[in-house]
Structures are given as structure tokens and as C-alpha cells.
């Protein structure tokens with residue numbers, strides 16, 4: 001019996017909550033392409049724009065006044081770590097996009113510091129994406145994107161733009177920072193869409 005047990009050691013079944021090629025991370029690594037920007041909350045705004053200009057804009061107090069949700073989700077980074085059951089607080093993009101009529105099928109998120117990432121607008125809707133400003137019952141730390149970041153947990157974590165300041169609605173797709181450098185345009189961790197051609 002002991003021999004049989006030993007034979008299976010080290011071949012534990014793959015955790016079904018881990019996408020292919022991912023390993024479990026218990027810390028919370030910080031991955032930033034540049035320095036952490038600091039923005040004064042008194043001048044901070046979040047905007048939705050399109051080709052015609054600004055469509056909606058919220059100051060920090062206005063964002064705080066919108067209905068918020070507590071979200072528990074798994075994070076999957078393209079560098080292969082996944083962190084399960086992370087707890088966030090934020091406003092659903094459904095709330096922010098409510099009433100904005102557009103034919104634009106694409107979105108490009110813009111951040112303090114210049115980082116960008118592109119997503120189909122449909123992936124920001126339907127209860128799949130948030131502007132998150134809380135993590136683990138505390139304000140979101142600056143290194144993790146505070147005061148507020150995009151949280152799109154069904155895609156690789158590079159799509160969850162930290163320090164997000166505007167969502168541009170676009171008729172034509174435009175590759176963001178990592179997407180221009182060879183990372184996949186969509187980035188579904190369950191289909192292992194890491195790089196161009198995956």
C-alpha cells in the first residue's frame with residue numbers, strides 16, 4: 001500500500017482552477033513596466049472617450065459614489081503565476097458604460113505613465129470587468145495600480161491596466177504596450193494565448 005502511495009507522489013492531479021502552464025503563487029508579485037506613478041486624488045479623473053471626444057468622466061468622489069461590488073477572482077499572469085481567490089472592491093464597467101451608446105467594438109485602456117492595453121469592448125461588459133480601488137479590505141496599494149486599476153480577470157493580467165485613467169472606445173483595434181511587443185491581442189489564459197500566433 002505504501003509503495004502504491006509513493007508511486008503517485010509528485011504526480012498530483014493538475015489543479016482544475018489553474019489554466020495550462022500556470023503555477024500557484026501565494027504572494028502577490030508586482031509587475032510594472034515603469035515607475036509607480038503618483039496622482040493627486042483631487043485632480044484624478046476617469047474618462048470614457050471615443051472619436052468624438054469625452055463621453056463620460058468621473059472625479060474620485062464621483063467614482064466612490066457609484067454602486068460598488070466586492071469581487072473574488074483568480075488572477076493569471078502570462079509569466080505563469082496564478083493567484084487564486086483574490087478579493088477586490090470596485091465599480092463594474094457595466095455601471096460606467098451604462099447609457100453610452102456606441103458602435104465601437106474595441107477599447108484601449110490608457111494609464112498614468114503611458115501604459116496601454118487593448119480589449120474587445122464586449123469583454124468589458126457583462127459583469128466581467130471592473131475599475132478596482134480596493135484590495136483585501138484596504139485601498140488598492142500604489143504598486144498594484146492604486147488609486148484605481150482595470151480588473152479583467154478572465155484575461156491574462158497584463159490586460160488589467162494599473163493606474164487606469166481612460167477607456168477609449170475605438171472603431172478599429174489598436175495594439176497596446178505589450179500587444180505591440182509580441183503578446184497576444186486577446187490573451188485568454190485557458191487557451192494559453194500568450195504570444196502572437198498562439
Ligand SMILES: Nc1nc2c(c(=O)[nH]1)N[C@H]1C(S)=C(S)[C@@H](COP(=O)(O)O)O[C@H]1N2
Nearest residue numbers: 029030031032033111115144157158161162
Ligand atoms: N499601467 C500599467 N498596468 C499594468 C502593467 C504596467 O506595467 N503598467 N503591467 C501589467 C502586467 S504585465 C501585469 S502581470 C499586471 C501585474 O499586476 P500587479 O503588479 O498588481 O501584480 O499589471 C498589468 N498592468
Ligand SMILES: [Mo]
Nearest residue numbers: 031077078158
Ligand atoms: Mo504580466
